[in-house]
Amino acid sequence: MSKILKGLIAPQLTPFNSDGSINYNEYTRLTSYLTGNGVNGIFVCGTTGEFVNLTIQERINLLRAAQDGIRNDATILFNVTALNLEDVQILCDAAKNFDADAVSFTPPYYHSYDQIALASYFEKSIACAGDIPVYLYNMPGMTKNPITPALLSRLCKTCPTIRGIKDSSMDYMTFLEFQNCKPDSDFRIITGNDAQVLTTLMAGADSAVIAMAGVFPCLCKSIFTLFEEGKLNEAKAAQDTVMELRGLVRSVMPIMSHKYILEKLGFCMGPARYPFRNLNVSEKEKIDSTLASLNLLP
DSSP: OOOOOOEEEEEOOOOBOTTSOBOHHHHHHHHHHHHTTTOSEEEETOTTTTGGGSOHHHHHHHHHHHHHHOOTTOEEEEEOOOSSHHHHHHHHHHHHHTTOSEEEEOOOOSSOOOHHHHHHHHHHHHHHTTTSOEEEEEOHHHHSOOOOHHHHHHHHHHOTTEEEEEEOSOOHHHHHHHHTTOSSTTOEEEEOOGGGHHHHHHTTOOEEEOGGGGTOHHHHHHHHHHHHTTOHHHHHHHHHHHHHHHHHHHHHOTTHHHHHHHHHTTOOOOSOOTTOOOOOHHHHHHHHHHHHHHTOOO
């Protein structure tokens, strides 16, 4: 039986070998690191996992590698987004075969679609997942096709397996409006914004899927722990540190800067894979300087 997604979920980055192939052994090791250091679950093949640049088989293999490293009864959310139903079905079947706890769909990307087309896209895609719990993924900055509160309300009525939505709109009002669309108390409105973890916890949320959790799980988990203990000043201090790190990686190049920090922590993330590029010396020095000032490295 699938476990309920709750708490801190880390979008896991994808390590590569020198020849450009995926380093699955390191992915398993990274899964163990994250789930052994506070995160309640991992997000396989999310945005920071570079899913749009991977083959369907590579994405399935990453799910298998994650299962090999999962610890402490953590959950696995598997992104099965694809722009044709054949690939969606293959990914959904893999989610069933390799025991993902839930699957995730972003809106379609590249073209712009109206609300009628988006509703049809989600309904057909979700049908491929059968009875697996589904979490929608609102990422309008990347997809250019937002999930509106009205669309979420419609989909919750037509697709009962939807159990939550990850909101990466960076718009706090959208997050609050999504809360008014909840069909029941177990439905999750999950922030996808590193900058809004504490704010959304204070607004009644209990879950976050944030990129920095894939690098510094203990720091990100401390926001939850300190908030639950009523230590709001300390929770804000932890949130401020995450905010500074968020600003740092966004000022360089997200994903590659996240990977560089993991390299500093002892993980072999490998070179950039097409179409990304490796960081230059000045970019690495900027990251090194900030990490030293924050005293975050062992």
